[in-house]
Amino acid sequence: MAAVNGGTPPGCDAVCDVLVAGAGPAGCAAALALVRGGADVVLVAPAAPDRPRIGESLDPAAGPLLERLGVLGRIAHDGHAPCYGGRAAWGRDAPTEVSSVLGPYGPGLHLDRARFDTALLEAAEAAGALRRTGRIRAVERRPDHWRVATGTAGTTGTGGTFSARYVVDATGRPARLARRLGAAPGRSDRLTAVAGILAAPGGGPAGAERTSLVESTPWGWWYTAPLPDGGRVLMAVTDADLVAGTLLYDRDVWWARAQATGHVRQRITPWREPPGQLDVATAAPSCTRPAAGPGWAAVGDAAAATDPLAARGIVMALATGMEGARAILADHAGDGGALAAYARRITALHEEHLRARAVQYRREQRWDTPFWRRRHRTTG
Template sequence: MKAGTPRRCDVSCDVLVAGGGPAGCAAALALVRAGADVVLVAPAAPDRPRIGESLAPAAGPLLERLGVLGRIALDGHAPCYGGRAVWGGDGPSEVSSVLGPYGPGLHLDRARFDTALLEAAEAAGALRRTGRIRAVERLPDHWRVTTATTGTTGSTATAGTTGTAATTGAGGTLTARYVVDATGRPARLARRLGAAPGRSDRLTALTGILAAPGGGPAEPERTSLVESTPWGWWYTAPLPDGGRVLMAMTDADLVAGTLLHDRDVWWARAQATGHVRHRLAPWREPPRQLDVATAGPSCTRPAAGPGWAAVGDAATATDPLAARGIVMALATGMEGARAILADHAGDRGALAAYARRITALHEEHLHARAVQYQREQRWDTPFWRRRHRTTG
């Protein structure tokens, strides 16, 4: 890797980043600004809509270090003044971010947020290939990576400008000194390299997006809300366009018994809550469809090795109850990039140290999560018995 403005690379590069979400873009931005040639391989669109619409205030300093805070702040997102939780009792408790050191968080237009990060990475000098990793082979001093692509887009060599490279066809081969797995919870690249992602439980999110109501309130309450139930818990938050996200969280094997996979039952259960239902007052009908996704904590072990690192959910995924998924994505993307740069500079322990740090962060999360679940003792049901047995 060399100092100075990164050059465009069509066949070889210093670092290949697999995945174009916040973690992959954070890693790419950190790397290109340190002088690395970066190719970012990502699908044209995610497999399913990305969930994660509340940005904690702690993300502010990370976005500022990446040089994108100003753009994000002016990109049409709405302020988030904190959260409320009905947990361990019938009344809500409240956590306000207004007086915190970083001010309020944001309710995100998630597609716009991800696009802004991806465009920033391209403008800084990363070359984007649209597609997926098909195969990866370790050679003595580099990786040979085969991609299944439909085309490429990329930036010019000058930061702050963007351009478009020629379409390359249905696939290609790249060589890279390092690879970064930012493929999310599946950790597709890390698995190919022999790492083992492990899940702590079978927590599952059943999510619906409610479109902005025609006669709804002009300015919804700008806080998120969590409410526990005998079978799990609900989460809801407003969206910048006036819509709302609503999620039911339970274990995968409990979904059939609760009938939460049935959209009408899901909606009826939401309407029967003590507090969430008040946030749903402007809506008369459920969303058109529910998205079902794995949501439990997971950790890839190891999260790095010779010539590679996993970042974001591919490294460690947190329980949505922690509300720090995007913060962790940005932080691990930047930290993984630093480990790669240190390894290239001669610190042969940097990647192993990064992997240990990821494991420690995950264990810390599991402990804090166990404490939080222990606070809810009202129900002796399978969902809660499992978590009360868990010590982290």
């Protein structure tokens, strides 16, 4: 792929084939695929993520994607812990178990998210992507390129202006770049997660249990999973308008409700106190329409975000990052329908996710409460 013809346009500091906004798993996957397709790539992202990464389990299906990106070996030996599957107390009191050990890809991983994200970013840089710290401040379409102004919040004299043939939005659920280009991210409901990290008790691992756990409640559901350092992520999920009524924003109430569960309580027995702070974030499925257009594509959560119940967030990030990159490369090669086809694929994946999600929520029929009545009315 050749950069914009004619040298650096007036008012621009540098030229690249593709500017990727965001350096999480989706942005790095897109950058890796683009660089290996011959593109000159610039990654623009803040020095630190907007909110802390709370850690999560990586589905075994991510393995083939990481292998295609050339980073599977590094990830597998980078301090993460094996995940042997999950248990779910859903629709019944006794939990059911789903093991990944005998699946085609073997066990998944309990991630150190900061280390995982860093490994992907370093791989993208090693492949040839250029990293620039900052955010997209303005983007303007010119006849054959984008003029993109970047900068760092609270500072002057930093950032720069790039000329890019294509731009990729990998900014997560806010889809900041796609919004600027006229796309409209839409959420399916007001699902909200209230999460905390329980530090490793006594500075050491809390045990050898290596499965995640989901447990439904009258007001929503809990998720918990071990972290590689012996700590644990604990997350309550309900609707935004129900958070106040359940007082889940209060960490002592949040902790008391966790202690009142039937199964989550057993996973958190080594801990006597709640975490120092809780992180509140939207968890609703969303889809940006369109997820691509002439000269641009959205990837990862900026394209379509899934319900955390599906535990497929990183898999979707990697897959859409790679698919979005392929669409851009195909468009540059002369396939004028590649980006539109990618956008349709994102919409189809989102609709498929909503249908599967509706089926899963309808399996829980024990409570006639606002949270569950809303899910039982939803057809997907």
